[in-house]
Amino acid sequence: MTEELDPTAQDSDGGSEEVVLTPAELIESLEQAWMNEKFAPELLESKSEIVECVMEQLDHMEENLRRAKKGDLKVSIHRMEMERIRYVLSSYLRCRLMKIEKFFPHILEKEKTAHEGELSSLSPEELVFAKQYMANTETYLKNVALKHMPPNLQMVDLLRSVPKPDLDSYVFLRVKERQENILVEPETDEQRDYVIDLEEGSQHLIRYKTIAPLVASGAVQLI
Amino acid sequence: MSEAYFRVESGALGPEENFLSLDDILMSHEKLPVRTETPMPRLGAFFLERSGGAETDHTIPQGSKLELPLWLAKGLFDHKRRILSVDLPKIYQQGWRTVFSADANVVDLHKLGPHFYGFGSQLLHFDSPENADISQSLLQTFIGRFRRIMDSSQNTYNEDTSALVARLDEMERGLFQTGQKGLNDFQCWEKGQASQITASNLVQTIREKFTDMED
Numbered sequence: 001m002t003e004e005l006d007p008t009a010q011d012s013d014g015g016s017e018e019v020v021l022t023p024a025e026l027i028e029s030l031e032q033a034w035m036n037e038k039f040a041p042e043l044l045e046s047k048s049e050i051v052e053c054v055m056e057q058l059d060h061m062e063e064n065l066r067r068a069k070k071g072d073l074k075v076s077i078h079r080m081e082m083e084r085i086r087y088v089l090s091s092y093l094r095c096r097l098m099k100i101e102k103f104f105p106h107i108l109e110k111e112k113t114a115h116e117g118e119l120s121s122l123s124p125e126e127l128v129f130a131k132q133y134m135a136n137t138e139t140y141l142k143n144v145a146l147k148h149m150p151p152n153l154q155m156v157d158l159l160r161s162v163p164k165p166d167l168d169s170y171v172f173l174r175v176k177e178r179q180e181n182i183l184v185e186p187e188t189d190e191q192r193d194y195v196i197d198l199e200e201g202s203q204h205l206i207r208y209k210t211i212a213p214l215v216a217s218g219a220v221q222l223i
Numbered sequence: 224m225s226e227a228y229f230r231v232e233s234g235a236l237g238p239e240e241n242f243l244s245l246d247d248i249l250m251s252h253e254k255l256p257v258r259t260e261t262p263m264p265r266l267g268a269f270f271l272e273r274s275g276g277a278e279t280d281h282t283i284p285q286g287s288k289l290e291l292p293l294w295l296a297k298g299l300f301d302h303k304r305r306i307l308s309v310d311l312p313k314i315y316q317q318g319w320r321t322v323f324s325a326d327a328n329v330v331d332l333h334k335l336g337p338h339f340y341g342f343g344s345q346l347l348h349f350d351s352p353e354n355a356d357i358s359q360s361l362l363q364t365f366i367g368r369f370r371r372i373m374d375s376s377q378n379t380y381n382e383d384t385s386a387l388v389a390r391l392d393e394m395e396r397g398l399f400q401t402g403q404k405g406l407n408d409f410q411c412w413e414k415g416q417a418s419q420i421t422a423s424n425l426v427q428t429i430r431e432k433f434t435d436m437e438d
Contacts, residue, residue, distance in 0.1 A: 161241075161242035161243050162231075
């Protein structure tokens with residue numbers, strides 16, 4: 001719907017990317033990133049380019065609507081769509097923030113030891129947020145409890161005390177690209193490793209650890 | 224995600240309990256019967272009936288039976304230094320295991336130890352020869368009881384559930400509450416209350432506290 005009624009907005013996409021997305025595809029990829037983020041137990045890669053493009057789109061739509069004449073039915077429908085897109089975007093960002101708050105020592109540790117070629121799972125603002133959150137938590141624990149303890153007990157190792165994300169939790173997924181030879185590890189001692197193929201369009205319930213790289217590459221969609 | 228406070232969930236069923244989880248702290252406070260393997264000097268002041276008396280510097284002699292909480296027993300347990308050896312509590316031994324395998328639904332797990340599953344999972348750290356049987360028995364007990372918990376949590380809406388919850392241990396109660404919450408949320412959505420904006424729990428409790436303080 002966006003592309004029919006807002007042809008002027010179509011040029012704003014793909015400014016710095018090689019692939020030019022239509023607005024409909026952009027919203028589709030935002031929704032997919034949102035669903036993946038909601039159902040994955042750990043923090044996924046930060047899709048800041050999608051976020052930026054969507055914010056640009058929303059600004060353009062806002063401008064167009066201000067110029068349109070009042071009382072037009074299209075204006076209210078457009079506003080409704082804008083509210084919906086804004087909700088999806090903020091829900092995506094809120095979900096990421098929740099995971100950052102929950103797993104902050106492990107995420108910051110991963111950032112520190114990340115190699116140069118790997119994509120970061122935090123945008124620059126999220127990194128600042130995570131660091132401040134960690135500093136605040138440490139200050140708080142120190143002032144409330146630790147400074148009253150005997151000197152050799154005054155450290156708390158946040159990396160060990162905060163629970164790690166549970167990569168063994170089960171997730172539902174839909175396969176978008178055909179995959180072969182996925183190695184599934186046994187859950188109990190009696191089973192052995194076995195290999196499965198994932199057909200396109202099929203839906204599975206499987207441990208997150210097995211398909212984590214596929215989610216990152218976009219070959220499967222969590223539902 | 225609409226919660227203001229994310230509680231740290233219990234990790235007791237996994238490899239290690241979570242440091243910051245309140246449920247785990249309560250669980251590891253339960254007592255475990257233990258036998259000392261080396262004499263412990265000066266601890267007899269706490270356990271007066273077991274100590275050697277003032278002449279021996281209040282030592283707890285070797286081989287005496289004590290009841291220690293799980294966190295202490297876990298900290299002191301070590302293969303090399305042999306400070307403690309752990310006896311299994313009665314409910315994890317063979318007698319009760321056959322009771323559970325007979326019919327798991329009738330047992331009052333709350334009375335037997337409100338943290339049956341969590342405590343049992345952490346007991347496996349003490350390398351008893353019965354570990355495989357204990358873990359199998361825990362798993363089978365849970366499988367036997369789960370169906371009834373799921374059914375009862377999904378089908379009691381706006382009723383008094385105390386009779387149903389009385390015989391469940393803490394982990395099962397958590398499951399029951401999750402089921403109830405899911406049911407309540409679904410009913411809210413059906414009635415259309417999901418799109419109404421309500422004040423968050425945190426704000427409501429703070430408002431109550433302020434009105435109490437003003438009186």
